[in-house]
Amino acid sequence: MKSPTSLERLIEALRVLPGVGPKSAQRMAYHLLQRDRNGALRLGQAIDQALVRLQHCEKCNDLTEGELCAVCAAPTRNPAQLAVVEMPADLMMMEQTQSYSGLYFVLMGRLSPLDGVGPREIHLDRLIKRATDGVVTEVVLATNFTTEGEATAHAIAELLRARGLKVTRIARGVPVGGELEHVDSGTLAQAVLDRRDWV
Numbered sequence: 001m002k003s004p005t006s007l008e009r010l011i012e013a014l015r016v017l018p019g020v021g022p023k024s025a026q027r028m029a030y031h032l033l034q035r036d037r038n039g040a041l042r043l044g045q046a047i048d049q050a051l052v053r054l055q056h057c058e059k060c061n062d063l064t065e066g067e068l069c070a071v072c073a074a075p076t077r078n079p080a081q082l083a084v085v086e087m088p089a090d091l092m093m094m095e096q097t098q099s100y101s102g103l104y105f106v107l108m109g110r111l112s113p114l115d116g117v118g119p120r121e122i123h124l125d126r127l128i129k130r131a132t133d134g135v136v137t138e139v140v141l142a143t144n145f146t147t148e149g150e151a152t153a154h155a156i157a158e159l160l161r162a163r164g165l166k167v168t169r170i171a172r173g174v175p176v177g178g179e180l181e182h183v184d185s186g187t188l189a190q191a192v193l194d195r196r197d198w199v
Helices: 005-014 022-034 038-052 088-097 124-131 149-163 184-195
Strands: 080-084 104-106 140-143 165-171
Touching: 005 022, 022 038, 080 088, 080 124, 088 104, 104 124, 124 149, 140 149, 149 165
Parallel strands: 080 104, 080 140, 140 165
Antiparallel strands: none
């Protein structure tokens, strides 16, 4: 028996989410329809509101409901430091550490030529304009340590160093509380190479 068209459309719509395949989308759809119709209504309303209300911050490109996000609007932030992150979730993670007080630029992705993501798609022109505004003195590259993230960091570093800016990279290594026997060899090797003086 063929599923109703509206059910098929719901399942297909749920598949746009990252990591959601046909089976997961089907389970989610049935759950929402059979067990949590109120939740489904709230989800639909939240998506509608987000699509209408959210826009990109004029300065950092993060998602916000106003012209400026809360970080860019905060007078206590250090405008001389600019951290470059791939996605809004990365900005949130940096903020949760409470160890960085500068401003941000959110790329909304990373360079990936095979996927058709080039400099234009990650707003490198806006980043360069922001970083060379005469206020920024240090750009902190906080892209992920994936192949694409490293390539993105390298490309940005080359562009900004050519303009005389100080460019730094967040460190990587053994996680806090991590035991060496459980750390993969690549991470441990990088931690050894990036070692610093004990203070």
